[in-house]
Amino acid sequence: MKKIGLTTTVPIEILIAAGYTPVDLNNIFIASDNYMKYIDIAEKDGFPKNMCAWIKGIYGACIDNDIKEVVGVVEGDCSNTKVLVDVFKLRGIKAYPFSFPHRHTMEEVKNEINEFMKLFDVKYDDAERVRERLNMIRELAKEIDRLTYDESVISGFENHLYQLCLSDFNGDIGKYESDMKDLIKTASKREPIKKKLKLGYIGVPPMMSDIYEYVENFDARFVYNEVQREFAFPRADKAVDIYGQYYDYTYPYNLDFRIKELQKQINKRELDGIIHYTQAFCYRATEYIILKEKLNIPILNIEGDKLNVLDARTKLRIEAFLDMLVDLKETSK
Numbered sequence: 001m002k003k004i005g006l007t008t009t010v011p012i013e014i015l016i017a018a019g020y021t022p023v024d025l026n027n028i029f030i031a032s033d034n035y036m037k038y039i040d041i042a043e044k045d046g047f048p049k050n051m052c053a054w055i056k057g058i059y060g061a062c063i064d065n066d067i068k069e070v071v072g073v074v075e076g077d078c079s080n081t082k083v084l085v086d087v088f089k090l091r092g093i094k095a096y097p098f099s100f101p102h103r104h105t106m107e108e109v110k111n112e113i114n115e116f117m118k119l120f121d122v123k124y125d126d127a128e129r130v131r132e133r134l135n136m137i138r139e140l141a142k143e144i145d146r147l148t149y150d151e152s153v154i155s156g157f158e159n160h161l162y163q164l165c166l167s168d169f170n171g172d173i174g175k176y177e178s179d180m181k182d183l184i185k186t187a188s189k190r191e192p193i194k195k196k197l198k199l200g201y202i203g204v205p206p207m208m209s210d211i212y213e214y215v216e217n218f219d220a221r222f223v224y225n226e227v228q229r230e231f232a233f234p235r236a237d238k239a240v241d242i243y244g245q246y247y248d249y250t251y252p253y254n255l256d257f258r259i260k261e262l263q264k265q266i267n268k269r270e271l272d273g274i275i276h277y278t279q280a281f282c283y284r285a286t287e288y289i290i291l292k293e294k295l296n297i298p299i300l301n302i303e304g305d306k307l308n309v310l311d312a313r314t315k316l317r318i319e320a321f322l323d324m325l326v327d328l329k330e331t332s333k
């Protein structure tokens, strides 16, 4: 099957029905032992120093892996993707646009998805058949999530990784399904992880995945990964069709819609605090102003750039934040 690169989560049901194997370029970039080479490729081709590392990594991963077709989300995800799509075209890569509409109405979402189906010559029933199959696997992600916050037998990092990779089912649906089943089986035999603080991770997935291990050095663990969970479509079983499923995806739409789901999960998982990650040079960093006002919970904002490990200053800030949360928890008893 032909590979098609993704710049973020899109209705992959349509791409699979069209005979493609979707490949999330973010995952190729960040999972590489030599991830910096992808940034270097982009910078050598003229991407500015002061541009987000994810955009450069996506570009480098696409060029270096000789991917000839991509889907670029030009509305609702990242303002930089518009220009990225233009550079892809310049390099002879076929770029298909997709938009999560600014006006978050069912009618607009439906129009975009219908356009996307037309672009790939896919019929509604065929896309729905694929959705049914994928949603069976997405149920496994829900169980992995439950085993994290409810039974405490899955780590924050595993929770992050297994949900994140559902953006493209790790390039092999059958194998990924069996990997998830294996994790559930193994985890069910584990002893629960005992930590005083329950944390939420919100914002774009981190450049530095050692953040999960780092917080576990203290009396804390992540039991919620906001955007990674959205990539796994945890409410897909409630959606009557593909339109409903992509309408009910919080990340690309307005902040108020996203905040409702965040507050629900903060309460349900009884979180003690949140770490909000922002990427250097990303417009989303400004969302912190609104999130800290509207969410009823202590939040620490951290920023990453090109490094894929935590720097000393961020480590110190996290440690101080966790200390403060422990004090808060003990005084409120």
Ligand code: SF4
Binding pocket: 052, 053, 054, 055, 077, 078, 079, 080, 204, 279, 281, 282, 283, 284
């Ligand atoms: S981190 Fe921000 S600027 Fe970078 S790709 Fe994501 S949304 Fe775009």
